[in-house]
Amino acid sequence: MMKAVYHKGQKGMEGLTYGELDQAEVKAGEVRIRLKTAGLNHRDLFVLKRHGEEDPALVVGSDGAGIVDEVGxxxxxxxxxxxxxxxxxINWKHNTDAPPPEFDIVGLPGHGTFAESIxxxxxxxxxxxxxxxxxxxxxxxxxxxxAYRALFTRGQVKExxxxxxxxxxxxxxxxxxxxAKAAGATVYVTSRSEEKRKKALELxxxxxIDSEGDWEEALEGTKMDLVIECVGATTFNKSLKQLRKGGTIVTFGASAGDEVTINLRDFFYGQQNLLGSTMGSAEELDEMIAFIEKHQIHPVMDQVYDLADYKSAFDRIEKAEQLGKIGFKVSE
Incomplete structure:
Protein backbone atom coordinates (compact mmCIF):
# COMPACT_ATOMS: atom_id res chain seq x y z
CA MET A 1 0.00 0.00 0.00
CA MET A 2 1.02 3.63 -0.49
CA LYS A 3 -0.20 7.03 0.67
CA ALA A 4 -1.64 9.09 -2.18
CA VAL A 5 -3.93 11.97 -3.16
CA TYR A 6 -6.50 10.43 -5.44
CA HIS A 7 -9.77 11.41 -7.14
CA LYS A 8 -12.90 9.27 -7.08
CA GLY A 9 -16.68 9.48 -7.00
CA GLN A 10 -17.34 13.21 -7.46
CA LYS A 11 -16.26 15.95 -9.82
CA GLY A 12 -13.98 18.69 -8.58
CA MET A 13 -12.26 19.07 -5.22
CA GLU A 14 -15.04 17.10 -3.48
CA GLY A 15 -13.71 13.95 -5.12
CA LEU A 16 -10.14 14.34 -3.78
CA THR A 17 -8.98 12.15 -0.91
CA TYR A 18 -5.69 11.59 0.90
CA GLY A 19 -5.51 7.92 1.77
CA GLU A 20 -4.03 4.55 0.85
CA LEU A 21 -4.05 2.72 -2.48
CA ASP A 22 -2.39 -0.42 -3.76
CA GLN A 23 0.96 0.03 -5.48
CA ALA A 24 1.11 -1.06 -9.11
CA GLU A 25 3.30 -3.99 -10.14
CA VAL A 26 6.36 -3.31 -12.27
CA LYS A 27 6.17 -4.95 -15.71
CA ALA A 28 8.77 -5.41 -18.41
CA GLY A 29 10.07 -2.08 -19.68
CA GLU A 30 8.82 -0.20 -16.60
CA VAL A 31 10.32 1.26 -13.44
CA ARG A 32 8.98 2.19 -10.04
CA ILE A 33 10.06 5.53 -8.61
CA ARG A 34 9.89 6.20 -4.88
CA LEU A 35 8.83 9.83 -5.02
CA LYS A 36 10.38 12.41 -2.75
CA THR A 37 8.62 15.49 -4.18
CA ALA A 38 5.88 16.38 -6.66
CA GLY A 39 4.63 19.51 -8.42
CA LEU A 40 1.16 21.01 -8.75
CA ASN A 41 0.03 22.36 -12.14
CA HIS A 42 -3.09 24.02 -13.54
CA ARG A 43 -3.63 20.79 -15.43
CA ASP A 44 -4.41 19.06 -12.14
CA LEU A 45 -7.43 21.35 -11.72
CA PHE A 46 -8.67 20.35 -15.17
CA VAL A 47 -8.21 16.66 -14.32
CA LEU A 48 -10.65 17.05 -11.42
CA LYS A 49 -13.30 18.10 -13.95
CA ARG A 50 -12.42 15.56 -16.64
CA HIS A 51 -12.07 12.44 -14.49
CA GLY A 52 -15.48 10.72 -14.52
CA GLU A 53 -17.54 10.09 -11.40
CA GLU A 54 -17.84 6.41 -12.34
CA ASP A 55 -14.16 6.00 -13.20
CA PRO A 56 -11.79 4.07 -10.89
CA ALA A 57 -9.72 6.00 -8.35
CA LEU A 58 -7.04 8.08 -10.05
CA VAL A 59 -3.87 9.40 -8.44
CA VAL A 60 -3.55 13.03 -9.57
CA GLY A 61 -0.33 14.83 -10.53
CA SER A 62 2.03 15.04 -13.51
CA ASP A 63 5.33 16.26 -12.01
CA GLY A 64 7.61 14.48 -9.59
CA ALA A 65 11.13 13.46 -8.63
CA GLY A 66 12.53 10.57 -6.67
CA ILE A 67 14.68 7.46 -6.59
CA VAL A 68 14.27 4.38 -8.77
CA ASP A 69 13.61 1.44 -6.45
CA GLU A 70 12.62 -1.30 -8.91
CA VAL A 71 13.29 -1.91 -12.60
CA GLY A 72 11.42 -4.25 -14.90
CA ILE A 90 3.87 9.58 -22.54
CA ASN A 91 4.65 8.37 -26.09
CA TRP A 92 6.12 11.58 -27.53
CA LYS A 93 9.80 10.85 -28.12
CA HIS A 94 10.94 13.12 -30.93
CA ASN A 95 10.45 16.82 -31.68
CA THR A 96 7.61 16.66 -34.21
CA ASP A 97 5.23 19.33 -35.51
CA ALA A 98 2.51 18.13 -33.12
CA PRO A 99 2.08 15.37 -30.54
CA PRO A 100 1.46 11.88 -32.00
CA PRO A 101 -2.06 10.41 -31.67
CA GLU A 102 -0.93 8.10 -28.86
CA PHE A 103 0.38 10.97 -26.72
CA ASP A 104 -0.82 11.04 -23.09
CA ILE A 105 0.17 12.88 -19.94
CA VAL A 106 0.97 11.34 -16.56
CA GLY A 107 -1.95 11.82 -14.16
CA LEU A 108 -4.78 11.07 -16.64
CA PRO A 109 -5.58 8.52 -17.92
CA GLY A 110 -2.90 6.72 -15.86
CA HIS A 111 -1.97 7.27 -12.22
CA GLY A 112 0.02 10.40 -11.37
CA THR A 113 2.69 11.62 -8.99
CA PHE A 114 0.82 12.66 -5.83
CA ALA A 115 1.76 9.39 -4.17
CA GLU A 116 4.64 7.67 -2.44
CA SER A 117 5.50 5.82 -5.65
CA ILE A 118 4.68 5.67 -9.35
CA ALA A 147 7.82 26.99 -21.74
CA TYR A 148 10.79 25.63 -23.69
CA ARG A 149 8.75 24.37 -26.65
CA ALA A 150 6.61 27.52 -26.82
CA LEU A 151 9.60 29.85 -26.66
CA PHE A 152 12.27 28.01 -28.66
CA THR A 153 10.68 25.37 -30.91
CA ARG A 154 7.56 27.34 -31.81
CA GLY A 155 8.49 30.95 -31.07
CA GLN A 156 12.08 30.72 -32.37
CA VAL A 157 13.26 33.28 -29.80
CA LYS A 158 16.55 34.99 -30.65
CA GLU A 159 18.92 37.35 -28.89
CA ALA A 180 13.90 34.38 -22.57
CA LYS A 181 16.38 36.41 -20.51
CA ALA A 182 18.95 33.63 -20.74
CA ALA A 183 18.47 33.68 -24.53
CA GLY A 184 19.25 37.40 -24.62
CA ALA A 185 15.75 38.78 -25.19
CA THR A 186 14.26 41.97 -23.76
CA VAL A 187 11.33 40.78 -21.66
CA TYR A 188 8.07 42.56 -20.88
CA VAL A 189 5.54 41.06 -18.45
CA THR A 190 2.08 41.96 -17.21
CA SER A 191 0.23 41.34 -13.96
CA ARG A 192 -2.58 43.01 -12.05
CA SER A 193 -0.60 42.31 -8.87
CA GLU A 194 1.97 44.95 -7.89
CA GLU A 195 3.78 42.35 -5.78
CA LYS A 196 4.13 40.01 -8.77
CA ARG A 197 5.32 42.85 -11.01
CA LYS A 198 8.01 43.74 -8.49
CA LYS A 199 9.08 40.10 -8.18
CA ALA A 200 9.25 39.77 -11.98
CA LEU A 201 11.61 42.74 -12.14
CA GLU A 202 13.77 41.12 -9.46
CA LEU A 203 13.84 37.96 -11.59
CA ILE A 209 3.09 46.64 -16.56
CA ASP A 210 -0.30 46.56 -14.90
CA SER A 211 -2.45 44.13 -16.87
CA GLU A 212 -5.59 46.05 -15.90
CA GLY A 213 -4.27 49.31 -17.42
CA ASP A 214 -3.77 50.47 -20.99
CA TRP A 215 -1.03 48.24 -22.37
CA GLU A 216 -0.30 50.41 -25.42
CA GLU A 217 0.11 53.49 -23.23
CA ALA A 218 2.30 51.61 -20.74
CA LEU A 219 4.50 50.27 -23.54
CA GLU A 220 4.71 53.74 -25.13
CA GLY A 221 4.06 52.33 -28.59
CA THR A 222 6.78 49.64 -28.41
CA LYS A 223 5.72 46.56 -30.36
CA MET A 224 6.78 42.98 -29.66
CA ASP A 225 8.60 40.51 -31.88
CA LEU A 226 7.13 37.60 -29.93
CA VAL A 227 4.22 37.19 -27.53
CA ILE A 228 3.76 34.01 -25.50
CA GLU A 229 0.07 34.00 -24.58
CA CYS A 230 -0.61 31.60 -21.72
CA VAL A 231 -3.65 33.24 -20.11
CA GLY A 232 -6.57 32.93 -22.52
CA ALA A 233 -9.45 34.92 -23.89
CA THR A 234 -9.30 37.77 -21.36
CA THR A 235 -5.86 38.88 -22.55
CA PHE A 236 -5.52 37.46 -26.05
CA ASN A 237 -6.62 40.50 -28.08
CA LYS A 238 -4.67 42.88 -25.84
CA SER A 239 -1.63 40.68 -26.45
CA LEU A 240 -2.23 40.60 -30.19
CA LYS A 241 -2.42 44.41 -30.33
CA GLN A 242 1.12 44.63 -28.94
CA LEU A 243 2.57 42.43 -31.71
CA ARG A 244 4.58 44.09 -34.46
CA LYS A 245 3.80 43.50 -38.13
CA GLY A 246 5.35 40.19 -39.08
CA GLY A 247 5.61 39.17 -35.44
CA THR A 248 4.60 35.87 -33.85
CA ILE A 249 2.16 35.03 -31.08
CA VAL A 250 2.35 31.55 -29.51
CA THR A 251 -0.61 30.39 -27.43
CA PHE A 252 -1.04 27.38 -25.16
CA GLY A 253 -3.15 28.60 -22.23
CA ALA A 254 -6.90 28.97 -21.86
CA SER A 255 -7.49 29.10 -18.11
CA ALA A 256 -9.16 32.51 -18.62
CA GLY A 257 -11.43 31.46 -21.49
CA ASP A 258 -10.88 29.46 -24.66
CA GLU A 259 -12.86 31.35 -27.32
CA VAL A 260 -11.71 34.61 -28.92
CA THR A 261 -12.74 36.82 -31.84
CA ILE A 262 -10.00 38.59 -33.79
CA ASN A 263 -9.96 41.15 -36.58
CA LEU A 264 -8.83 39.05 -39.53
CA ARG A 265 -8.14 42.05 -41.76
CA ASP A 266 -5.71 43.57 -39.25
CA PHE A 267 -4.14 40.15 -38.76
CA PHE A 268 -3.45 39.30 -42.40
CA TYR A 269 -2.46 42.83 -43.40
CA GLY A 270 -0.04 42.73 -40.49
CA GLN A 271 1.49 39.48 -41.83
CA GLN A 272 1.41 38.10 -38.31
CA ASN A 273 1.89 34.50 -37.22
CA LEU A 274 -0.35 32.61 -34.77
CA LEU A 275 1.03 29.31 -33.46
CA GLY A 276 -0.35 26.78 -31.02
CA SER A 277 1.82 24.83 -28.62
CA THR A 278 1.43 22.27 -25.86
CA MET A 279 3.85 20.42 -23.58
CA GLY A 280 6.75 18.97 -25.59
CA SER A 281 8.63 15.84 -26.60
CA ALA A 282 11.22 13.81 -24.70
CA GLU A 283 13.82 15.24 -27.07
CA GLU A 284 12.84 18.80 -26.07
CA LEU A 285 12.84 17.84 -22.39
CA ASP A 286 16.48 16.77 -22.78
CA GLU A 287 17.22 20.10 -24.50
CA MET A 288 15.45 22.02 -21.74
CA ILE A 289 17.42 20.23 -19.02
CA ALA A 290 20.68 20.95 -20.86
CA PHE A 291 19.63 24.62 -21.12
CA ILE A 292 18.87 25.03 -17.41
CA GLU A 293 22.09 23.25 -16.48
CA LYS A 294 24.12 25.50 -18.80
CA HIS A 295 22.55 28.68 -17.41
CA GLN A 296 22.12 27.32 -13.84
CA ILE A 297 18.41 28.16 -13.87
CA HIS A 298 16.34 27.20 -10.83
CA PRO A 299 12.53 27.09 -10.77
CA VAL A 300 10.89 30.00 -8.98
CA MET A 301 9.41 28.30 -5.92
CA ASP A 302 6.18 29.63 -4.44
CA GLN A 303 5.37 27.24 -1.58
CA VAL A 304 6.02 23.60 -0.71
CA TYR A 305 3.29 21.70 1.15
CA ASP A 306 3.13 18.31 2.81
CA LEU A 307 1.13 15.99 0.55
CA ALA A 308 -1.53 15.61 3.24
CA ASP A 309 -2.12 19.38 3.04
CA TYR A 310 -3.17 19.12 -0.63
CA LYS A 311 -6.33 21.20 -0.10
CA SER A 312 -4.36 24.33 0.75
CA ALA A 313 -2.17 23.88 -2.33
CA PHE A 314 -5.11 23.35 -4.70
CA ASP A 315 -6.90 26.35 -3.21
CA ARG A 316 -3.85 28.56 -3.76
CA ILE A 317 -3.41 27.65 -7.42
CA GLU A 318 -7.16 27.85 -8.11
CA LYS A 319 -7.15 31.45 -6.81
CA ALA A 320 -4.00 32.23 -8.85
CA GLU A 321 -2.26 33.48 -5.70
CA GLN A 322 1.07 31.80 -6.51
CA LEU A 323 4.17 33.23 -8.11
CA GLY A 324 6.12 30.34 -9.54
CA LYS A 325 5.77 26.68 -8.71
CA ILE A 326 3.84 24.99 -5.92
CA GLY A 327 5.39 21.74 -4.73
CA PHE A 328 4.62 18.81 -2.44
CA LYS A 329 6.97 17.05 -0.06
CA VAL A 330 6.09 13.37 -0.41
CA SER A 331 8.79 11.61 1.62
CA GLU A 332 12.17 12.25 3.23
Missing part, protein backbone atom coordinates in the same frame (compact mmCIF):
# COMPACT_ATOMS: atom_id res chain seq x y z
CA UNK A 73 12.80 -6.79 -17.31
CA UNK A 74 14.73 -5.30 -20.23
CA UNK A 75 15.31 -1.87 -18.67
CA UNK A 76 18.79 -0.51 -19.39
CA UNK A 77 18.53 3.31 -19.25
CA UNK A 78 18.19 3.52 -15.45
CA UNK A 79 19.14 1.39 -12.45
CA UNK A 80 17.92 0.98 -8.89
CA UNK A 81 19.11 3.90 -6.80
CA UNK A 82 19.19 6.43 -9.65
CA UNK A 83 17.90 9.93 -8.85
CA UNK A 84 15.36 10.89 -11.52
CA UNK A 85 12.59 13.25 -12.51
CA UNK A 86 9.36 12.20 -14.20
CA UNK A 87 8.92 13.09 -17.86
CA UNK A 88 5.15 13.78 -17.80
CA UNK A 89 4.69 13.15 -21.54
CA UNK A 119 5.20 3.01 -12.02
CA UNK A 120 6.08 4.35 -15.48
CA UNK A 121 7.68 3.32 -18.76
CA UNK A 122 11.44 3.39 -18.11
CA UNK A 123 11.95 6.05 -20.81
CA UNK A 124 9.92 8.46 -18.65
CA UNK A 125 12.50 8.35 -15.87
CA UNK A 126 15.05 11.08 -16.65
CA UNK A 127 18.25 11.83 -14.75
CA UNK A 128 17.73 14.53 -12.11
CA UNK A 129 19.64 17.76 -12.89
CA UNK A 130 22.41 17.91 -10.34
CA UNK A 131 22.08 21.63 -9.53
CA UNK A 132 18.43 21.32 -8.47
CA UNK A 133 17.19 20.52 -4.96
CA UNK A 134 14.60 17.78 -4.60
CA UNK A 135 11.84 20.38 -4.24
CA UNK A 136 12.98 22.10 -7.46
CA UNK A 137 13.40 18.85 -9.36
CA UNK A 138 9.87 17.81 -8.48
CA UNK A 139 8.30 20.82 -10.21
CA UNK A 140 10.52 21.44 -13.24
CA UNK A 141 9.38 19.09 -16.00
CA UNK A 142 5.86 19.97 -17.15
CA UNK A 143 6.08 23.76 -16.84
CA UNK A 144 9.70 23.95 -17.98
CA UNK A 145 9.05 21.76 -21.02
CA UNK A 146 5.90 23.71 -21.95
CA UNK A 160 17.71 40.95 -29.06
CA UNK A 161 14.04 40.10 -29.54
CA UNK A 162 11.31 41.92 -27.60
CA UNK A 163 9.19 39.29 -25.85
CA UNK A 164 5.89 39.85 -24.02
CA UNK A 165 4.67 37.41 -21.36
CA UNK A 166 1.19 38.31 -20.08
CA UNK A 167 0.08 37.09 -16.67
CA UNK A 168 3.39 36.60 -14.90
CA UNK A 169 2.74 34.37 -11.91
CA UNK A 170 2.24 30.84 -13.15
CA UNK A 171 5.07 28.36 -13.14
CA UNK A 172 5.22 28.32 -16.94
CA UNK A 173 5.29 32.14 -17.11
CA UNK A 174 8.20 32.36 -14.67
CA UNK A 175 10.12 29.77 -16.71
CA UNK A 176 9.36 31.78 -19.87
CA UNK A 177 10.82 34.88 -18.22
CA UNK A 178 13.99 33.08 -17.10
CA UNK A 179 14.48 31.28 -20.43
CA UNK A 204 15.18 39.92 -14.54
CA UNK A 205 12.17 41.29 -16.43
CA UNK A 206 13.04 44.54 -18.21
CA UNK A 207 9.53 46.00 -17.92
CA UNK A 208 6.46 45.02 -15.86
Missing amino acids: EGVTNVSEGDEVIVNPG VLPAENAVKKPGHLSWEEAGVVALAGLT GMKVLIPGIGSGVATFLLQF GADHA
